[in-house]
Each structure stands twice: as C-alpha cells, then as structure tokens.
Amino acid sequence: RLRAWLxxxxxxxxxxxxxxxxEPEVNKELYRKPWEELSEEEKxxxxxxxxxxxxxxxxxxxTSVFSDPMISKFTNMMMKDGxxxxxxxxxxxxxxxxxxxxxxxxHKAPEDEKxxxxxxxxxxxxxxxxNCQPIIGLSSxxxxxxxxxxxxxxxxxxxxxxxxxxxxTECRENKNRRMLMPEKLSxxxxxxxxxxxxxxxxxxxxxxxxxxxxxxAHFRWW
Amino acid sequence: LRLGGRWSxxxxxxxxxxxxxxxxxxxxxxxxxxxxxxxxxxxxxxxQIEEFNLGKRHLANMMGEDPETFTQEDIDxxxxxxxxxxxxxxxxxxxxxxxxEIFPEQRKIQWGEDGRPFHFLFYTGKQSYYSxxxxxxxxxxxxxxxxxxxxxQDLLPQKEKxxxxxxxxxxxxELEEMLLEKLSDDDYSRFIQLLEKLMTLPCxxxxxxxxxxxxxxxxxxxxxxVIEPLKYDERGVAFSTGEGxxxxxxxxxxxxxxxxxxxxxxxxxxxxxxxxxQDREQLLFPFQFLDRVGKHDMVCTVSGGGRSTQAGAIxxxxxxxxxxxxxxxxxxxxxxxGLLTLDPRVKERKKPGQEGARRxxxxxxx
Numbered sequence: 001r002l003r004a005w006l007x008x009x010x011x012x013x014x015x016x017x018x019x020x021x022x023e024p025e026v027n028k029e030l031y032r033k034p035w036e037e038l039s040e041e042e043k044x045x046x047x048x049x050x051x052x053x054x055x056x057x058x059x060x061x062x063t064s065v066f067s068d069p070m071i072s073k074f075t076n077m078m079m080k081d082g083x084x085x086x087x088x089x090x091x092x093x094x095x096x097x098x099x100x101x102x103x104x105x106x107h108k109a110p111e112d113e114k115x116x117x118x119x120x121x122x123x124x125x126x127x128x129x130x131n132c133q134p135i136i137g138l139s140s141x142x143x144x145x146x147x148x149x150x151x152x153x154x155x156x157x158x159x160x161x162x163x164x165x166x167x168x169t170e171c172r173e174n175k176n177r178r179m180l181m182p183e184k185l186s187x188x189x190x191x192x193x194x195x196x197x198x199x200x201x202x203x204x205x206x207x208x209x210x211x212x213x214x215x216x217a218h219f220r221w222w
Numbered sequence: 223l224r225l226g227g228r229w230s231x232x233x234x235x236x237x238x239x240x241x242x243x244x245x246x247x248x249x250x251x252x253x254x255x256x257x258x259x260x261x262x263x264x265x266x267x268x269x270q271i272e273e274f275n276l277g278k279r280h281l282a283n284m285m286g287e288d289p290e291t292f293t294q295e296d297i298d299x300x301x302x303x304x305x306x307x308x309x310x311x312x313x314x315x316x317x318x319x320x321x322x323e324i325f326p327e328q329r330k331i332q333w334g335e336d337g338r339p340f341h342f343l344f345y346t347g348k349q350s351y352y353s354x355x356x357x358x359x360x361x362x363x364x365x366x367x368x369x370x371x372x373x374x375q376d377l378l379p380q381k382e383k384x385x386x387x388x389x390x391x392x393x394x395x396e397l398e399e400m401l402l403e404k405l406s407d408d409d410y411s412r413f414i415q416l417l418e419k420l421m422t423l424p425c426x427x428x429x430x431x432x433x434x435x436x437x438x439x440x441x442x443x444x445x446x447x448v449i450e451p452l453k454y455d456e457r458g459v460a461f462s463t464g465e466g467x468x469x470x471x472x473x474x475x476x477x478x479x480x481x482x483x484x485x486x487x488x489x490x491x492x493x494x495x496x497x498x499x500q501d502r503e504q505l506l507f508p509f510q511f512l513d514r515v516g517k518h519d520m521v522c523t524v525s526g527g528g529r530s531t532q533a534g535a536i537x538x539x540x541x542x543x544x545x546x547x548x549x550x551x552x553x554x555x556x557x558x559x560g561l562l563t564l565d566p567r568v569k570e571r572k573k574p575g576q577e578g579a580r581r582x583x584x585x586x587x588x
Contacts, residue, residue: 031558057560
C-alpha cells in the first residue's frame with residue numbers, strides 16, 4: 001500500500017549517513033608517514049579525503065594493539081541476540097585456551113622441536129582460518145528446467161565468511177553436552193591449524209564436488 | 223525523501239540491482255522551473271516585486287526602523303515577531319521574501335506570434351540541453367585544432383596534473399535549474415563525460431571560463447569547525463572542555479594537562495563504572511591515537527543512554543576537547559579516523575502494520 005506509486009523500485013538498504021560520507025581509516029601507521037614518502041596516488045587520496053565528510057568510527061573499532069578486524073568479525077558472527085559481552089568473553093577464553101594448550105606442548109617437547117611449535121594464538125587463528133577457506137564453490141543454476149550445481153570461483157569475502165560459518169556451526173552442533181564453547185573452538189582451531197579435523201574435511205568434500213561437476217562449468221556467465 | 227537511499231529494481235528473483243545513488247536534503251528540491259508552460263506572466267511578477275518593496279517600507283515604519291536600510295534579515299525577524307508560529311516545518315511558517323525567491327524562474331514562451339519557434343533546436347524537445355552539448359563540443363574541437371597547430375610547431379605544453387579535490391561538477395538538479403529543462407540521468411552523465419574529456423586535454427585553459435560555469439568549489443571539511451584555545455585554571459594547569467552525544471546519551475568532559483591518565487566518570491573511576499573492556503577501549507581510543515595515553519587527566523559527567531552509548535558519547539567529547547591540545551594536522555587525522563563525527567544512527571521507529579521497525583507480522587496463508 002505504501003509503495004503503490006513506485007511500480008518497480010523498492011527501497012532496499014538505506015543508512016542515516018548521507019551517501020557522500022566515506023568510511024574512516026583507523027590505521028595509525030598511515031598517518032605517521034611524512035609527506036615526502038607518500039606516493040602520487042596516496043597524495044591524491046589524501047587531498048580527496050580532506051574534502052569528503054567521514055562517518056563516525058563504530059564502537060567495536062579502535063587503534064589498540066588488541067583489536068583485530070578478523071577477530072571482531074568472528075566475534076560478531078558468534079554473537080547471539082546482541083550479547084556482545086558474552087561473545088567477546090568466549091573469544092578471549094578461546095584464545096587463552098589455545099595459548100595454554102600450546103604452552104603445555106611446548107614445555108613437554110624436546111629441545112629441537114621447541115622452535116616449530118607456534119604459541120601466538122592470533123597467528124594460529126589466522127592460519128587456521130586460511131586453511132579452512134575453500135577456493136571454489138558451487139552455485140545452483142537453473143537451465144532448461146533442471147537445476148545444476150555449477151563450480152564457481154569465490155570472492156575473498158565469501159571465502160572468509162564460509163570458513164568462519166563452518167567453524168561456528170561445527171562447534172555448536174558436534175560437541176558433547178558438557179563441553180563448553182571455548183574448549184571446543186580451541187580444539188577445532190588447533191586441528192585446522194594442522195590441516196586436520198572435520199572442517200578441513202568439509203572443505204575437501206566441497207572441492208571434490210566441484211571437481212566432479214566440472215562439466216557444467218560453462219553454464220557460468222559471470 | 224529526506225534520507226539518502228540506494229534503490230534496486232524488484233524484478234524476478236535474479237534482478238540486477240540498478241543503483242541510482244543520489245544526494246539528499248538541500249540539493250534535492252523539486253525543479254518547478256522546467257515542469258510546464260508559464261504559470262505567472264511577467265507583469266504579474268513585476269507587480270509582486272512592487273508590492274514587496276512597498277510592503278517592506280511599511281514593515282520598516284511599523285517596526286520603527288529606517289526604511290532605506292531594512293535588510294532581509296530584519297524582515298525575517300520582524301515577521302517572526304509579529305506572527306509567531308509554532309509549526310515545525312519552516313516552510314509552512316509565514317514568510318516575506320523577494321518574489322524571485324518564491325516564484326521560481328520559468329521558461330518564457332518559446333515561439334513568436336506566427337507560431338514559429340525562436341530556437342533552431344526547439345523541435346528536439348530539449349533545446350537548452352542540446353544547444354549546451356553543441357557549444358561544449360564546439361569548444362572541444364577548437365581546443366583540439368589549437369593543439370594540432372601547436373604539435374605541428376612542436377610547442378605542445380606538458381600536461382600539469384590539476385588538483386581536482388577542491389571542486390565538483392554541478393549535480394543533475396543544479397544543472398536542471400540552470401537550463402530550466404528536465405534532464406534524464408543518461409543526458410546528465412553524457413554531459414559530465416564530455417566535460418571530463420575536455421579536462422583531460424593539455425590546452426584546456428583557453429576554455430576555462432566556459433568550464434567554470436559548471437563546476438563548484440567544495441571547501442575543506444576542517445575549515446567549517448572552530449577550534450577553541452586552551453584555558454588555564456587556578457593551579458596553572460591547562461584544560462579544555464568538550465561535549466558529545468550518541469543516541470540519547472549526553473557527555474561533558476574536562477581534559478587536564480600534566481596528568482597521570484586518571485579518568486573519572488560521574489565521580490566514579492572508569493574501572494568501576496565501565497566493567498566491560500570494549501567501553502574502556504573506546505574511552506582510551508582518542509588518547510591512544512594521539513600517543514598521549516598517560517599524559518592527560520579526565521573528568522566526565524554523562525547521563526542517558528546505555529553502557530555502550532555513554533562510552534561513545536564520552537569518546538566524542540574527549541576527542542573534541544583534545545583538539546585544543548593538538549596541531550591542525552593531527553586534528554585532520556583525527557577527523558579522518560572518524561573520531562570527530564557525531565554518529566547519526568538512532569533507533570528506527572516502529573511502523574504500523576509491522577511488528578517492529580523492519581520485522582513484519584508472521585505471514586499466514588489463510
């Protein structure tokens with residue numbers, strides 16, 4: 001009823017900001033560089049930015065060493081009903097659990113193996129996510145009445161999203177009643193870091209399906 | 223619509239979104255000038271102007287002021303005094319302005335008494351637009367001819383990269399107002415493409431006058447804000463105040479120099495007032511960005527909102543207060559990091575016929 005006068009256009013997404021507002025850039029290193037070291041493009045970008053209005057930085061973003069965009073994204077995906085406090089504490093407990101497990105392994109290992117054991121939980125998290133990311137995905141395309149699963153290259157954002165989604169669903173569903181989320185998550189992350197575990201298996205299954213449906217690859221038009 | 227939006231065509235399930243991104247508020251006025259034939263004759267407008275001038279003098283006499291030096295601001299003040307109105311919409315209140323501001327500019331009749339049109343492009347339907355395109359293209363050809371002459375004599379000057387950051391082209395609505403004709407988005411983009419092509423040529427300076435009619439200056443964002451100087455209290459310590467809001471929370475902050483990094487909120491230490499790590503990170507964000515973490519003391523008063531909102535309000539207030547302590551370049555860096563912008567996001571209202579702002583009622587087939 002409200003949109004009777006707009007025959008085909010419907011408002012899909014709008015924001016309180018004017019469309020001319022630009023995302024803020026929080027990285028301190030960029031601002032520390034002196035004027036001469038900047039390349040031509042960066043100088044032009046700076047000049048442009050001086051004239052554009054900029055949006056406010058969101059509450060989850062900050063310049064502190066502890067804030068990491070990937071970890072924030074993962075925390076937001078873990079969050080339920082807007083309970084950011086709980087999600088963040090779970091994330092902190094997960095990283096602590098990873099560190100504890102790695103330290104235990106480190107102290108038990110003989111001298112020559114001590115250097116190969118990675119103790120930094122952030123490095124483990126990033127590497128595990130990278131190992132979980134699929135390279136190619138499947139998309140359903142309807143042609144001639146039948147729906148085919150066509151192998152399709154994925155964008156970076158989509159790969160990261162799939163990796164994080166699989167991790168979280170895996171942790172929520174395939175665990176014992178008594179096991180808590182941080183423990184299970186740290187277990188999965190360490191397994192993914194070593195290229196083992198159910199999530200890596202899922203990724204390989206997806207790759208095999210894409211390889212099997214190779215014949216339909218020409219259905220893709222983009 | 224007062225809010226900026228992105229539109230998408232709701233066609234089949236796989237419709238490609240067409241993005242008509244447009245600007246909002248003052249630029250989004252209705253272009254009445256191009257809508258139809260003349261509604262007001264010239265004599266009518268002249269009479270209105272005479273009446274306006276007479277009325278201005280009467281008003282000046284009524285208010286006891288000199289009719290010769292009665293400016294538009296004085297008129298507005300007098301009208302607001304004599305006819306006070308509580309209406310929210312400023313356009314609905316009584317106003318007295320010069321007729322050229324109230325009656326929009328309109329196209330005069332385009333044909334003579336015998337019915338023959340004056341302009342040679344009248345029958346295209348968009349005569350001013352096509353004549354503008356003709357003129358601009360003619361200028362382009364002239365510049366190219368001049369360039370060819372110079373290349374024949376090997377005198378071609380090098381292209382200096384002009385800084386385009388301080389200027390922008392006219393928007394579609396401003397161009398429509400200039401031409402007094404309706405344009406389509408396609409026409410507008412073609413015109414802008416032609417202008418951009420002109421700008422790429424080295425010898426553009428000879429046609430600069432023509433191009434300047436279609437570009438507007440954009441002032442740097444920083445110049446719009448005034449930075450207050452530092453104040454000194456009885457002990458000789460420099461301090462500065464700042465105010466910030468976010469959703470419904472209001473915060474006032476006093477930042478003292480030569481401090482140890484102690485922060486007090488409503489008389490309580492931040493460790494007790496904000497038990498959540500994220501809020502404390504937000505409070506320290508401006509200090510950490512400027513590398514001044516242990517150097518300032520802060521006393522804040524905050525009211526309203528929730529825990530995250532209060533933290534955001536204090537962050538904005540402290541960033542504003544820190545502007546006085548810091549160089550202009552760093553203020554610009556703070557602005558580009560998003561510390562000095564007021565967050566306009568508020569709770570969206572619930573609509574009738576829906577359960578919440580966006581959630582609809584459960585759809586039941588019968």
